[in-house]
Amino acid sequence: MKFQAHVEVQLRAGIADPEGATIERALPALGFDGVARVRAGRSFNFEVEAPDEVQARAKATELADRLLANPVIEESRLDLQALGG
Amino acid sequence: MASRIGVVVFPGTNCEYDVVQAVERLGGQGELLWHGAADLSGVDAVVLPGGFAHGDYLRPGALARFSPIMDAVTAFAQAGGPVVGICNGFQVLTEAGLLPGALQKNGRLRFLCQPARLRVASAGSVLTGLTTVGDELVIPINHFSGSYTCDPETLRQLTEGDRIVLRYVDNPNGSIDDIAGIRNDAGNVVGLMPHPERASHALLGSEDGVVLLQSLLSAAASAVAA
Numbered sequence: 001m002k003f004q005a006h007v008e009v010q011l012r013a014g015i016a017d018p019e020g021a022t023i024e025r026a027l028p029a030l031g032f033d034g035v036a037r038v039r040a041g042r043s044f045n046f047e048v049e050a051p052d053e054v055q056a057r058a059k060a061t062e063l064a065d066r067l068l069a070n071p072v073i074e075e076s077r078l079d080l081q082a083l084g085g
Numbered sequence: 086m087a088s089r090i091g092v093v094v095f096p097g098t099n100c101e102y103d104v105v106q107a108v109e110r111l112g113g114q115g116e117l118l119w120h121g122a123a124d125l126s127g128v129d130a131v132v133l134p135g136g137f138a139h140g141d142y143l144r145p146g147a148l149a150r151f152s153p154i155m156d157a158v159t160a161f162a163q164a165g166g167p168v169v170g171i172c173n174g175f176q177v178l179t180e181a182g183l184l185p186g187a188l189q190k191n192g193r194l195r196f197l198c199q200p201a202r203l204r205v206a207s208a209g210s211v212l213t214g215l216t217t218v219g220d221e222l223v224i225p226i227n228h229f230s231g232s233y234t235c236d237p238e239t240l241r242q243l244t245e246g247d248r249i250v251l252r253y254v255d256n257p258n259g260s261i262d263d264i265a266g267i268r269n270d271a272g273n274v275v276g277l278m279p280h281p282e283r284a285s286h287a288l289l290g291s292e293d294g295v296v297l298l299q300s301l302l303s304a305a306a307s308a309v310a311a
Contacts, residue, residue, distance in 0.1 A: 015234065016259065018194045067151075070144055070180065072187040073234060 002083040003048045003056040009069045009076045010041040044068055047083065056080060087114040088305035091128030093158070093174075095120040095138035095149050100171065100282065104134045107285035111295065113302045120152040130167035130211070130305035131158055133174025135227065135280055145188065145230050146176035155181055167211040167304045168274045172228055175266070175276030184267055184276045185243070186235030191228070192259025200291065201226045201279055202254035203265050207247045210268040211304035212275040212297050222293035224279040226257065226265075231278040233260040233267070243267055251277055273304075 011017050019040035027035050044064075050056035057080055069076040090108045092101045094117050105115030116128055120138075125131060138149035149155070155177075162168045162183055170178040178184045191197060205213055205220040216222075235243070240262060243249050251266035258278075266277030281294030 016189070016192065016232075018190050018192055018232075018259075022194050067147065068143070070147065070187055072179070072185075072236075073189060 001050060001052065001056070003050065003053065003060075004081045004083050005044075005046050005048050005056075005060040006079040007044045007046075007060065007064045007068055007076050008041060008079075009043070009064070009074050010039060011073055012075050015073045048080075053080065053082065087112060088130065088302050089114045089116055089128045090301070090305060091116050091118045091125050091131045093118045093120060093131065093133050093154060095136070095152060095177075097138050097140050098134055098136035098173070100135035100173075100280065103280075103282045104132050104171070107282040107294070107298055108132075108302070110285065111298055111302055113305070118154060120149070120154050122154050123157060125154070125157050125161055129308050130169070130301055131161060132301075133158070133168070133170040133177050134282075135172035135174060138173055138177060141173070144176075144180070145173060146178075146180035149173075149177045150181040159183060162269070162274045165271060165273050165308070167301060167308055169212050169301055170276040171280055171282070172226075172231070172278055175278055176230065178274065178276045183274050184269060185239045186233055186267070188230050188278070189232045189234050190230050191232050191257075196229045197231065197257050198227045199225065199257070201257055201265070203251045203279060204254055206249045206252050207268065209247055210250050210272040210275045210300075212266070212268075212277070212281075212300050213250055214300040214304055215296050216300065220296075221254065222251075222284075222296070223291045224281055224284040224294050224297075225291075226279050227283075228258070228278055231260070232258045233264040233278075235261065246270060250275055251279070
């Protein structure tokens, strides 16, 4: 079976985010009021082939934890959907 | 016989010749080691030099950690062999789990290329064996992701274990506790953001990196003798 994986990687709470802070500081000058607590992150999309959803999830989670995120400073969130056909 | 210093070359590494040249001026023998190699050709010490290994894609060091040679580097480090990661090499060592913590984007999001004043905080490493705690050195930094960070428990272990090797006098990048370089428990694995090879000749504006490279050569020589 094929699954579509979507992984979001964010800095852990409490880890300084100079990218998010820089974006936030620029907002008033651009006319955006009332926006706060900007945190930058990144996302990854990929397809996983596995016999069932449990194994697909295990594989995608390992990939996210070992490579896509650095667990020292980041955390990841996985969304998995079965692909039709 | 001259100590053989292996200098690992990943695709995108760009400080390997600087390190080889600096080491050879001090009487060592520099040898380039391709990242795809499965062994270290019997060198006495390993340097992971600066640059942009694998383009720094994903995160600095994140892909380099999976290069074939890293298994040999890890085994060499665990056997007590001297391993030094400079700048990008420091990032690789943290990603590989050979040193704790991580290097984040600099505070204020600036690429920094400037001389940095450092103070030696521990002489118990292969890179600082010939220095004295409190020595001040001026050595260039050249990085975007050099802000050292770790959890409070790790910081406590680093502090209590005398594992913070170098500190910035004027913290340029937001590193926790002004950390510029750290070592492992045994002192044979060191990572630092400043570039000692770029401060190894009067023509470069500073010779303060020489004592660090000499310490490494000396550690490599005793590793041979042992």
